[in-house]
Amino acid sequence: MLTFSIPVSLPSGKVLRVPELTNKVYLAIIKFCENKDLEGLNNLFVEYLNIPSNLDIIDRLYLLIFYRSLFISDVIVFTSKEGRELTFNLDLILSKLENLYNYTTYDITENKYTIDIGLPRTLYFDKTLDLCSNMIHNISYNEKSIDFSKLNNEEKEDILLAIPQRALVKIDTYIKSDLQALREVTLIDANKAFNVEQYSIDLLSNDSMLFVCILYSHTLLDYFNTLYGYVTKISADPEFYYNLSPVESKIILNIHNKEVERENNELKKQ
Numbered sequence: 001m002l003t004f005s006i007p008v009s010l011p012s013g014k015v016l017r018v019p020e021l022t023n024k025v026y027l028a029i030i031k032f033c034e035n036k037d038l039e040g041l042n043n044l045f046v047e048y049l050n051i052p053s054n055l056d057i058i059d060r061l062y063l064l065i066f067y068r069s070l071f072i073s074d075v076i077v078f079t080s081k082e083g084r085e086l087t088f089n090l091d092l093i094l095s096k097l098e099n100l101y102n103y104t105t106y107d108i109t110e111n112k113y114t115i116d117i118g119l120p121r122t123l124y125f126d127k128t129l130d131l132c133s134n135m136i137h138n139i140s141y142n143e144k145s146i147d148f149s150k151l152n153n154e155e156k157e158d159i160l161l162a163i164p165q166r167a168l169v170k171i172d173t174y175i176k177s178d179l180q181a182l183r184e185v186t187l188i189d190a191n192k193a194f195n196v197e198q199y200s201i202d203l204l205s206n207d208s209m210l211f212v213c214i215l216y217s218h219t220l221l222d223y224f225n226t227l228y229g230y231v232t233k234i235s236a237d238p239e240f241y242y243n244l245s246p247v248e249s250k251i252i253l254n255i256h257n258k259e260v261e262r263e264n265n266e267l268k269k270q
Contacts, residue, residue: 008066010059011101018049018063021071023249024242026223033217038209041216042124053149054137056119057203062097064123064212065090072216072246078194086194093187100185105137106174110167114140117171119179121149124209129153131204132171133160135179179204187211229253 004020025048032041045051045064055063069090078086105118120134133156136148148156160168188199201207226249230236234256241249 006070008063010055011062011098012056012059014055014059016049016051016055016063018067021067021245022242023227023244023246026072026218026246027242029216030218030220030223033213034220036213038206038213039124039126041213042122042209045123045212053147054121056103056121057123057208058097058101058103058119060123061203061208061212062094065093065097065215068212068215069094070247076188076215078191078196084194086191086196088188088196096185096187100181103178106178108167108170110164110170112141113163113167115163115167115171116140117174120204123212125204125206126153129156130160131175132168134204135171135175139163175204226253 005017006020007015007017009015025044028044029041032044049063049067051060051063074090076088076090078088103119105116108115108117115136116138117135118137121137122134125131125134133148139146139148139159146159148159151159182203184200185203186198186200188196190196190198199211201211227238227241230241230249230253231238234252244252
């Protein structure tokens with residue numbers, strides 16, 4: 001059965017069509033966030049959004065922030081010690097990522113190996129792999145080409161052992177020079193009035209996935225309180241709630257609350 005989906009334009013110029021986020025899937029996301037399971041959270045997004053293996057880290061982070069903005073909320077709310085609220089729009093972070101995208105790929109040739117390197121094509125960095133392996137896109141040897149991003153960890157390790165050491169040194173140099181700006185990317189600027197500290201991440205680490213985890217975090221108690229309200233106050237079937245998106249849930253609750261308020265005002269007049 002066809003389901004609703006939307007096209008998302010990414011900083012690289014690529015366009016990816018993704019399905020709507022439902023409350024049922026959102027519950028699984030919340031559970032991964034509650035357990036700080038970054039690997040599981042990453043795998044869920046890759047599978048559910050059908051993220052292609054050749055999508056780089058900036059596009060991936062942009063996609064998940066945009067996705068949260070569209071189907072949950074486009075703002076983050078900070079509260080000062082005095083109780084004042086500061087609304088921070090996620091569009092500001094998306095703009096920062098768009099301006100950050102100015103990287104190209106490079107070819108390294110050693111002996112009979114030609115190695116195509118560039119931005120990492122992952123949002124979750126497996127600690128069992130060397131950072132260099134995340135920069136490799138393709139490897140050609142004797143006119144045979146291998147898409148490195150489609151290999152499992154064991155296959156990657158075997159190939160890395162066969163690559164000339166001088167090639168790995170060049171990749172390491174690429175990381176320390178060309179990608180140095182990715183080591184500290186500021187997503188949220190400081191605001192002393194609201195006691196908000198500057199939030200920066202290292203894109204060449206699991207900082208990105210941790211930020212996504214924070215962005216989608218929502219306590220299970222709040223989630224089930226909302227579900228309870230739908231079942232008891234609106235008399236809706238739980239399956240109806242599970243098939244809605246989080247933002248649709250808020251819209252329907254707001255309509256219901258306004259209707260209850262209108263009815264109460266009418267009773268007061270009578």
